[in-house]
Amino acid sequence: MTELSVILPVFDERDNLQVLYGELVQTLEALARSYEVLFVDDGSTDGSREVLAEIQSHDEHVRVIELRRNFGQTAALAAGFDSAVGGIVITMDADGQNDPKDIPLLLSEIERGLDMACGWRYERKENFWLRRFPSLVANQLISWTTDIKLHDYGCTLRAMRQEVVKDLHLYGEMHRFIPAIASWMGIRLGEVKVNHRPRRAGKSKYGLSRVFRVLLDLLTVKFLLSFSGRPIQFFGGIGLVSGGAGVAMLLWLGLEKIVMGNDLADRPIVLLAILLVLAGMQFITVGLLAEMQARIYHESQKKPIYTIRKVLGDDP
Numbered sequence: 626m627t628e629l630s631v632i633l634p635v636f637d638e639r640d641n642l643q644v645l646y647g648e649l650v651q652t653l654e655a656l657a658r659s660y661e662v663l664f665v666d667d668g669s670t671d672g673s674r675e676v677l678a679e680i681q682s683h684d685e686h687v688r689v690i691e692l693r694r695n696f697g698q699t700a701a702l703a704a705g706f707d708s709a710v711g712g713i714v715i716t717m718d719a720d721g722q723n724d725p726k727d728i729p730l731l732l733s734e735i736e737r738g739l740d741m742a743c744g745w746r747y748e749r750k751e752n753f754w755l756r757r758f759p760s761l762v763a764n765q766l767i768s769w770t771t772d773i774k775l776h777d778y779g780c781t782l783r784a785m786r787q788e789v790v791k792d793l794h795l796y797g798e799m800h801r802f803i804p805a806i807a808s809w810m811g812i813r814l815g816e817v818k819v820n821h822r823p824r825r826a827g828k829s830k831y832g833l834s835r836v837f838r839v840l841l842d843l844l845t846v847k848f849l850l851s852f853s854g855r856p857i858q859f860f861g862g863i864g865l866v867s868g869g870a871g872v873a874m875l876l877w878l879g880l881e882k883i884v885m886g887n888d889l890a891d892r893p894i895v896l897l898a899i900l901l902v903l904a905g906m907q908f909i910t911v912g913l914l915a916e917m918q919a920r921i922y923h924e925s926q927k928k929p930i931y932t933i934r935k936v937l938g939d940d941p
Contacts (some may be wrong), residue, residue, distance in 0.1 A: 626659070626710075626712065627658070627659050627660065627661050627710050627711045627712070628658040628659045628660060628711055628712050628713065629651065629653065629656070629658055629660040629661070629711045629712075629714075629715060629732075629778060630660070630661050630663060630705075630709035630710060630711030630713070630714045630715065631653070631660065631661070631662045631663065631715045631716075631717065631824065632663045632665065632703070632705030632706070632709060632714065632715065632716045632729075633645075633662070633663070633664050633665065633705075633716075633717055633718070633719040634665050634667055634696075634698050634701035634716075634718070634719060634781075635664050635666045635667060635669060635673050635677065635701075636666075636667040636668065636669055636673075636718040636719075637670065637671040637827065637927060638667050638669070638671075638693060638719045638721075638827055639669070639672045639673045639675060639676050639827075640675065640796060640825070640826035640827060641719060641720055641721040641824075641825055641826055641827060641939075642664075642673060642676045642680065642719065642885075643676065643680070644698065644721065644825065645719060645721045645725070645737060646662075646680050646687075646754055648724075648725045648726070649662065649725040650662075650684070650686075651725075652725040652726055652727075652728055652729070653686075653728070654725045656728075656729065656732070659737060660686060660832040661686055661687075661688060661709075661710065662684075662686055662687045662688070663687075663688050663689075663690060663705045663708055663709060664677050664680075664681075664687065664688070664689045664690070664719070665689075665692065665701040665702070665705045665925035666689060666690065666691045666692060667692050667695050667696060667697070667698070667700070667702050667848065668692055668693070668694040668695030668696065670745050670831065674689075674695075677689045681851075685806075687922045688708070690704050690705065690708060692704060697798070698781075698800050699795050699796065699797060699798055699799050699800040700795075700796075702716060702795065702803075703708075703793075703795045703796075704799050706790045706793060706795075709787070709790065711787065711891060712733055712783055712787050713735055713784055713785070713787065713788070714784070714786075714787060714790045715728060715731065715777065715782075715783070715784045716781050716783050717781055717782045718781045719823060720824055720827065720829075721825050721826075722750070722821055722822050722823070722824055723780075723782040723819070723821075723822075724819065724821075724822055725838070726783060726820070727744065727817070727819040727820055728784070730742075730817050730819065731744065731782070731783070731784035731817055731819075732784055734784070734815050734817055735784055735785075736745060737816065738813060739815045740785060740786050740788075740789050740807075740812035740813045740814065741783060741784070741785040741786070741789055741804060741807060741812055741814050741815070742783065742784045742785075742811075742815050742816070742817055743777070743780065743782075743804055743814070743815070743816050743817070744777065744780040744781075744782035744783060744816075744817060744819040745775070745776045745777045745780060745816045745817060745818050745819060746777050746779075746780050746819060746821035747776075747818040747819070747821070748821060749821045750821055750822060750823040750844045751823075756829075760777075760779050763778070763779070763839055764776060764777060764778050764779070766843070767801075767802070767805065767843060769801055770785045770843055770846075770847050771802070771805040771808070771843075771846060771847060771850060773804055773805045773808050773814070775804055775814075775816055775818045776816060777800065777816070778801050778804065778805075779801055780819070781800070782819055782834050783803065783804075785807070787889040789807050789810065789812055792807075792810060793806060793807060795840075797842050797845065797914050798839065798842045798868070799842060799845075799846070801839070802842065802843070802846045805846055805850065806846065806849070806850075808850070809849075809850055817906070840856075853916070853919065854914075854919060855919075856912055856915035856916055856918075856919055857909075857912035857913060857915065857916045858912075859912065860908045860909065860911045860912030860915060861908065861909050861912040863903065863905075863908045864904075864905040864906065864907070864908030864909035864910075864911075864912065865909070866905070867899065867901050867902075867904045867905035867908060868902050868904070868905020868906060868908075868909070869875065869902075869905070870898075870903060870905075871898045871900070871901030871903075871905060872898075872899070874894065874898035874901065875895075875902070878894065878895060
């Protein structure tokens with residue numbers, strides 16, 4: 626059985642691949658464990674495919690998965706997860722900024738009982754205002770929103786058990802939220818300070834434009850973690866607040882009309898109260914429809930609403 630699977634998403638990293646491959650093999654061979662290396666080419670156009678083909682032709686431990694076009698890092702990781710056979714799955718970037726020498730640190734945390742060990746780029750070698758400061762703000766926001774406290778959600782260098790990987794369903798820009806998504810399973814999660822190196826060649830594929838995508842995906846993750854199994858509590862809660870406020874306003878306006886004789890015909894607050902009541906009814910209706918969809922989703926796929934860590938003894 627293969628013990629380790631190392632997954633590297635690749636997009637236009639031709640000049641970094643050979644050096645990184647040499648460092649990675651040196652580290653893995655020193656571990657004296659069976660391993661495989663999966664390069665997932667995410668639609669590279671700079672000659673990375675040819676470099677990967679050359680590497681694979683000389684090393685039976687290497688597999689190359691070529692995607693038909695550039696689908697993004699989340700899809701590349703998902704393709705790697707689907708193909709990985711190792712008992713422990715390690716992910717890292719192919720730009721050379723993650724140091725393969727940190728892999729033993731992550732594995733030692735797994736051996737101590739963690740289900741996932743995440744890298745923390747403690748001293749990042751990047752521009753402060755363009756990369757480190759936005760990342761700092763994003764990490765704080767994600768930690769606060771998901772209740773999973775990590776210093777560095779953006780670090781791709783992670784190690785996780787195979788049973789965690791097989792239950793991950795990724796889409797959109799969800800790769801940076803893998804620890805938060807996996808937390809639903811009740812995994813044991815830890816963080817390790819790792820080395821972060823300056824980029825040797827090529828240019829970064831990330832910019833400030835990704836901030837908006839991260840925010841939208843963060844809302845999705847928060848909803849999935851908190852309300853995917855009980856959407857009525859989310860939509861119904863908003864509906865009750867909105868509808869309750871509207872009803873209270875209408876009752877007050879009714880008392881004004883009956884007791885004080887005030888004219889309500891030209892008062893915008895009447896329209897606001899009616900709008901709140903209708904909005905409340907709509908939110909509750911959406912919540913009920915979402916409950917039906919959640920039930921269909923779980924029952925049609927026989928998807929459990931729990932995860933089991935292990936079973937001691939016979940399980941009839």
